[in-house]
Ligand SMILES: Cc1cc2nc3c(=O)[nH]c(=O)nc-3n(C[C@H](O)[C@H](O)[C@H](O)COP(=O)(O)O)c2cc1C
């Protein structure tokens with residue numbers, strides 16, 4: 001690519017140039033036809049922004065609080081695994097970038113650096129994402145380590161009882177890179193001559209029997225707030241409130257699990273209405289512009305999380321790349337707020353956006 005990137009999308013091209021094919025395909029790929037992968041991004045484009053004029057926007061304040069933690073903007077780093085496939089400094093670089101931009105980071109269970117290394121590398125507010133293994137003692141031990149090391153919340157990912165069928169990984173015979181948190185705890189050894197070794201490993205280790213009753217177990221082993229990641233329906237949002245979680249992440253795992261599941265921005269509002277403000281609702285999937293962040297907030301999200309853009313920034317330029325990605329999105333959000341007549345995130349309302357459904361209703 002000629003010149004420096006001017007938006008987050010351009011980092012993908014740089015990442016592709018920088019990485020071996022297997023690594024780039026792992027980061028960028030989605031499940032099967034990748035229909036949902038495209039939809040996550042396209043669905044944002046179908047929402048228009050309704051600006052209000054003649055508002056004094058000489059001062060814009062994007063700061064907000066998430067679970068009581070103050071942060072510079074409603075943009076968080078989503079948990080993504082295996083950052084050393086992107087850059088040798090791995091999650092330490094990502095965490096330092098998060099700290100430098102006063103952004104909350106969710107560290108993946110499948111990180112390439114240990115949670116202890118990440119905790120001691122920076123003072124970012126950090127949440128920890130959990131996968132529940134058949135060996136519950138493994139998950140329990142890791143939750144205890146996260147708590148001891150100052151992580152502020154546990155985000156349990158529930159959309160992956162089995163691993164999605166990522167065809168690029170199958171073709172590349174994706175390896176199982178070291179997952180640092182599991183070193184000395186459980187073996188990585190899985191033999192598969194069929195395709196993605198990572199997929200075979202996940203099938204062998206993850207607990208596909210995980211169900212609603214297990215949330216009580218998870219709450220019983222930690223004092224940290226527990227959030228559920230992977231909610232896509234109002235029914236499940238209601239259950240999440242019922243079982244007493246502290247927050248919901250509307251997510252389809254970046255379209256890497258169930259293809260043809262809905263684009264997250266299209267179901268956000270039904271989840272928000274079901275929850276009735278009882279717990280915070282976050283959303284991820286396809287956020288590539290400050291305007292996307294604005295649209296998600298207008299539809300009721302408290303914050304968004306970004307996955308691939310962070311990994312692309314890391315692949316292209318390490319810690320500085322992640323910082324640039326976050327700052328680009330923050331700058332775009334700030335400009336969007338000014339141009340739409342919103343001085344604070346609380347000023348962003350449902351009236352500031354129009355969906356296809358709204359437009360259709362106006363016509364009849
Ligand atoms: C390369 C990659 C690795 C991921 N690893 C995890 C993970 O370890 N745990 C998890 O809960 N979600 C994981 N996700 C899903 C993200 O947390 C997030 O839901 C998704 O990336 C958001 O979509 P976006 O990439 O379009 O921003 C991963 C996503 C990607 C792209």
Ligand SMILES: CCCCCCC(=O)C(=O)O
Nearest residue numbers: 081110131202206253256
């Ligand atoms: C239990 C290890 C799973 C690692 C995969 C990380 C992930 O969720 C992904 O989407 O990739």
